[in-house]
Amino acid sequence: MTRRVLVVRLDGAGDVVLAGPAVRAAAAAPGAEVTLLCGPDGAAAGGLLPGVRRVLEWASPWVVAPAPPVSTPDVDGIIARLAAHAFDEAVVLTSFHQSPLPTALLLRLAGIPRITGASVDYPGSLLDVRLRPGEDLPEDLPEPERALAIAAAAGFGLPPGDDGRLAVRRPPAVGPLLGSLSGRPYAVLHPGAAVPARRWPAEHHRRTARLLARAGLPVVVTGGTGERELTAAVAGDTALDLGGRTDLAQLTGVLAGAAVLVVGNTGAAHLAAAVGTPVVSLFAPVVPAVRWRPYRVPHVLLGDQDAPCRGSRARICPVPGHPCLTRIAPERVLSAVRRLVAMPVPVGDPQEGSS
Known part of the structure; x- marks a missing residue:
């Protein structure tokens, strides 16, 4: 029945x-x-x-x-x-x-x-x-x-063998989207978020893309159809820009093939967790990290979780300058990626670090 x-x-x-x-x-x-x-x-x-x-x-x-x-x-x-x-x-x-x-x-x-x-x-x-x-x-x-x-x-429990992790249906093949990166290690940067209070500055993302590329890890930038200008600015001539070129299932496929995702507190972080991809989480404390951080997947949480905006659920940061996220330097993100992904040590570039 x-x-x-x-x-x-x-x-x-x-x-x-x-x-x-x-x-x-x-x-x-x-x-x-x-x-x-x-x-x-x-x-x-x-x-x-x-x-x-x-x-x-x-x-x-x-x-x-x-x-x-x-x-x-x-x-x-x-x-x-x-x-x-x-x-x-x-x-x-x-x-x-x-x-x-x-x-x-x-x-x-x-x-x-x-x-x-x-x-x-x-x-x-x-x-x-x-x-x-x-x-x-x-x-x-x-x-x-x-x-x-x-x-x-309500009386519903997980069946035997289901460990309660996040999961999605098998994502589609995305080789044609990735081109020469298909089958190779790459990082994904997802700079957008539904509300401004959860966004790391675009220029920080752009510098991170350059740092990762110089460290030997190619970069793919993702975003929705309304974020093409943002993803293009982040990708520049360094990364593959897929902004507006994927639906949600294809985005899941891109994340499934990635070595790591760099992202704020937004849906892409949870899609990455659902396919087992490690996450560097740029997490604004406007909502509690204990509730919404990447779930049961290797991750590094960055962001001042005791900032004045903590628990405010603000859509626009109430603190001038949005310091809980803007103070996170791209070099810290590179270090966090290294904690999650085996990478070669790059040759130092003092201009890159001070730009």
Whole structure:
């Protein structure tokens, strides 16, 4: 007998990738058929997760930024779409600062009879299974473990042999994109991030590309279609610029072939973890690193985690000059790469170090 399970994660691609172990737990239940409800920024990532039968997309006014307007036709439309699938139950995955209750209200109106979520607020009749953060759910869990705990409360556990790491479906071949780099060690620099507070300066990335190339490790620069100007500036005449040339699955393929990824706290870091690629993480402390650092993959965390912006969830750094990231010199990133990847020692270039 088919058990129709809806798993909800309404925010970005990285958040959806981090939900992957919980999705696999739901999919492992006898007869389970898992549908994932995602926001527009997370839908492509949802399609990469093992265990997902289908992905539904909806822009939630309480999660998406900038927020779409609330309208009766939109709300009626998502309720009707969900009701048409006749789900047996739903698991609402949220981070510590999010409430599952607005989503649960829509799911209830769609006729879903059993709903699980984690809520500090009284849920009334909106949740059938409720975890209380700080009581049933520890405060500082990594996001994949928080999601697994919510799924476990609904009765879903990982199957034997699944160690709970991040995972994606086998990525496509990307040899034509990489050209002469295909099959060779290379580093990936991913300079973009959804919000300015999580971005390392472009010039720092550009200098890092030169340092890595001079150390004998070729560089590939990646980014979305709206980041082509940024990736071109970072790549210069030193690196292979793939900005705007990959979809999310192809980006996963590029990361799978890389020796290391240099990136901020953004979805590419979690995709790298899902394919086992080491990460140099330029992590702004606007959100807690314990929750969102690269999960169960070799990594070096750079960034002042005690900076004044700590825990602010700021989209734009509230401290002039963005010092928690801008003070990280490219030479420190090169040293971090060396900790993760076997590299030859480069010939010193004092001009490079002082530029």
